[in-house]
Amino acid sequence: MVSTINDNPFSLEAIYQPYDFFARLRDTEPVHYNEEFEVWMVSSWEHLVWVTRHPEAFSSSVFARDTRAPNPPIDEDDMEIYNFIKKWQVSRFIQYDQKRYNPGVSGPDHVDMRRVMHGYFTPKSMEMWRPLVQSAIDELLDAVEEKGQMDVMSDLATPLPLLVIARMLGIPDSDRPILRSLAKDLRFLNRVGPDRMGPLSQAVQNLQEYLGPLVADRVKSPKDDLISVVAEGERQGIFDRDMTVNNVMLLLSAGHETTINLICNGTLAFTQHPDQWAILKSDPEGKTVRATEEALRYDSPVKSIQRIAMDDIEIGGQTIRKDDRVRWFISGANRDPKVFDRADDFDVERYPNQHVAFGSGIHHCLGATLARLEGQEIFRNLANRFDTMELEIPVKDVEYDHVLTFRAVESLPVKVTSAR
Ligand code: HEM
Numbered sequence: 149m150v151s152t153i154n155d156n157p158f159s160l161e162a163i164y165q166p167y168d169f170f171a172r173l174r175d176t177e178p179v180h181y182n183e184e185f186e187v188w189m190v191s192s193w194e195h196l197v198w199v200t201r202h203p204e205a206f207s208s209s210v211f212a213r214d215t216r217a218p219n220p221p222i223d224e225d226d227m228e229i230y231n232f233i234k235k236w237q238v239s240r241f242i243q244y245d246q247k248r249y250n251p252g253v254s255g256p257d258h259v260d261m262r263r264v265m266h267g268y269f270t271p272k273s274m275e276m277w278r279p280l281v282q283s284a285i286d287e288l289l290d291a292v293e294e295k296g297q298m299d300v301m302s303d304l305a306t307p308l309p310l311l312v313i314a315r316m317l318g319i320p321d322s323d324r325p326i327l328r329s330l331a332k333d334l335r336f337l338n339r340v341g342p343d344r345m346g347p348l349s350q351a352v353q354n355l356q357e358y359l360g361p362l363v364a365d366r367v368k369s370p371k372d373d374l375i376s377v378v379a380e381g382e383r384q385g386i387f388d389r390d391m392t393v394n395n396v397m398l399l400l401s402a403g404h405e406t407t408i409n410l411i412c413n414g415t416l417a418f419t420q421h422p423d424q425w426a427i428l429k430s431d432p433e434g435k436t437v438r439a440t441e442e443a444l445r446y447d448s449p450v451k452s453i454q455r456i457a458m459d460d461i462e463i464g465g466q467t468i469r470k471d472d473r474v475r476w477f478i479s480g481a482n483r484d485p486k487v488f489d490r491a492d493d494f495d496v497e498r499y500p501n502q503h504v505a506f507g508s509g510i511h512h513c514l515g516a517t518l519a520r521l522e523g524q525e526i527f528r529n530l531a532n533r534f535d536t537m538e539l540e541i542p543v544k545d546v547e548y549d550h551v552l553t554f555r556a557v558e559s560l561p562v563k564v565t566s567a568r
Contacts, residue, residue, distance in 0.1 A: 155182050155189065157452075157475070163548050166451065166555065167492060170480030179464030186216075187473045188466075191480025193487045193504065195464055199455060199476055200509035204249045206455035206474060208511055211237040212253050213456045214473065222345070229349045236352050239394040242402070242511060249458075256386050258510060261395070264381035265514060268374055274517040277312060281525045284311050289533055293566050297540070300560040305411035306331060308522060313403055317396065318373025319362065330355060337401045338553050355397050363393050374399065403515045405554060406449045410523050412557045414443030415530065416546065417494050419539040419562060424496045425531070432531035439496035440523040445482045445503035446494045451555045452477045453507060478504055479555060534564040 153176055154161055154169070162169040170191045173180055178192040190196065199206045207213060211234050222230050237243060241261035244250070267273075288307060292298040314327055333351035336344065362375055367383065370376040378396050381387040387395065418425045428439050457472045468474065482503045483491045506513035513519070530537065539546075540561040547558040 153177075155180060156184065157182070157189065157552050158550055163550050166479050167483050170477055170483065173477075174480055174484065177466075179466040179468070181466070187475050188468055189475050189477065190464070191477040191484075192464070193481040193484035193502075196476045196478065196481040196504055197508055198463075199474070200453075200504075200507055200511065203245045203510055205458055205461055207245050207250055207253075207458050208258075208455060209238070209243050209245060209250055209253050210454050210456045210473065211243060213471065215471070226345055229345050232349050233345060233352065235390075236394055239391045240398045241395060242398060245510070256391075260386050261381065262510075262514065264384070264386060265374075265377055265395075265399070268377050269514050269517060271517045274521055277316070277518070278521060278525065280315060281308070281312055281522055282529075284308055285525055285529050289529055292564060293533060293568075296565070297561070297563050300412050300415045300562055301408065301557060302559065304415075304526070305408040305560075308411070308526070309403055309407035310334075312518070312522065313400055316374045317362075317400065318366070318371055318375050326358065330358060331404070334401045334404045337397070338405060338551075352397075355400070356393055359393050359396050359400075363389070363396060367392070399515075402513075403519060405556065407519050407522055409449030409554055409556050410440075410443060410519060411526050412560050413447035413449060413555060414440070414523065414527060415537065415562065416539065416543075416557065416560060417443060417446055418527075418530075419537050420543060421494045424494055425537065427496050428527065428531045429535075432528045435496060436524045436528040436531070437520075438499060438501070439527050440520060441501045441503065442494060442496050442498050443523060443527070444505035445488070445498070445501055447555060448478050448482050448503070448505045449555060450505065450507075450553060451479045452552055453511075475552065478507070533567055535567045536563075536565045538563045 153172060155173065156162060159169075173189060174191045178190065178195065180189045181187075182189050190199070218230065238255075241258055244253070244255060244258040244261060246259055247257045285308065288304050292303055298304060310327060310331055314324075319327065333354050336348045336351035337355075363379060366373070366376040366379040370379060375396055378387070378392055378399070381395070382389065382392040418428070428435050452475045455474050455476065457468045457470055457474060459470045461468050482488070482505060485491045487502060506516040506519075540563050546560065549556040549558060
């Protein structure tokens with residue numbers, strides 16, 4: 149069907165007013181085929197939850213299964229880079245499903261791969277990291293308080309998740325300058341597209357070169373850290389060496405930009421809703437948990453996830469064909485009025501809040517507890533420390549990265565006044 153509505157997810161409207169864009173898609177055609185990008189776009193909560201819970205119908209092995217030529221096409225000269233990227237993509241467990249759901253795709257089973265790391269990310273073991281998160285935030289906010297101003301992106305949101313995951317992985321503190329330079333490589337990892345292949349493959353190589361020796365060391369002599377946990381998967385024969393390195397890289401990257409976006413988008417929401425900021429400030433300890441859930445829903449850090457259809461299937465009155473690619477828009481689902489009352493309101497006391505910011509089903513975010521902990525501590529500390537937080541530029545001038553996967557500001561200058 150030829151579309152009569154704007155369905156271009158890279159259009160300025162989709163990037164800058166995504167909630168109008170998704171609302172229109174949801175109201176007119178919640179399951180919609182975009183001819184130009186050859187992808188289904190799905191924006192309702194009900195369909196997103198269904199699909200993530202039916203890996204037999206929609207597989208995460210998008211790159212392993214997709215046998216079509218890349219669209220837009222890739223130059224002959226770039227094919228080597230393209231194949232290198234594809235090999236890297238398919239070595240990470242986020243791209244696998246259970247064998248029984250995924251006939252024909254070689255490699256280990258998603259359950260076995262995830263089990264290697266699962267025990268590390270339980271709520272109880274994550275709690276042990278709260279003091280580190282608190283002390284890192286203290287240090288960052290001391291500097292902000294002194295200046296009376298911050299770029300939320302560079303002064304707060306970028307350093308915190310990187311520091312925490314680096315400590316967990318067992319990356320030595322002396323490597324912090326290297327890590328800072330690798331942070332921009334991590335940003336490229338989630339930006340797959342024909343125009344971004346060069347920087348992406350360079351970023352993957354930089355990270356492989358850095359992580360390779362650390363992994364080799366932990367396979368030989370395990371320590372009490374997360375790299376050693378992944379390395380145990382190699383000792384058990386679940387991962388080969390490339391997979392071990394690339395899955396350590398996945399842990400480093402999966403929580404990086406996502407948590408940055410939670411901190412930036414949540415802080416932006418508070419600057420635009422002084423009444424909600426006042427509610428949080430009235431009881432930061434008591435209210436930060438629900439406020440963080442609402443920040444995750446209201447302006448979700450991850451905009452969309454991908455799947456590939458395993459067979460012809462009818463969904464939302466449309467027939468999706470075997471091997472069709474599908475984008476499931478978390479940002480649309482989290483504003484679905486069928487599920488959320490006053491879905492477009494930012495309400496920090498919202499309960500229940502069945503958002504799908506972390507996905508659902510077998511690929512539900514492994515690091516959700518850690519991300520929540522960091523978000524809660526950030527919003528609690530901001531509310532305790534500062535009386536006011538004011539955006540220093542008109543909100544219409546906040547720039548966003550033109551990507552499908554994330555809702556990512558470029559920078560966020562905010563003025564603060566101390567509560568002390
Ligand atoms: C998976 C969101 C933080 C590690 C996912 C998925 C989403 C998501 C939507 C599902 C992907 C899919 O179904 O295709 C987020 C958000 C975060 C966050 C919004 C922060 C606010 C983290 C952190 C870590 C992490 C801190 C690790 C330290 C992972 C991993 C997966 C994943 C390993 C793959 C799980 C699997 O395939 O079984 N995340 N994430 N994430 N996340 Fe997160």
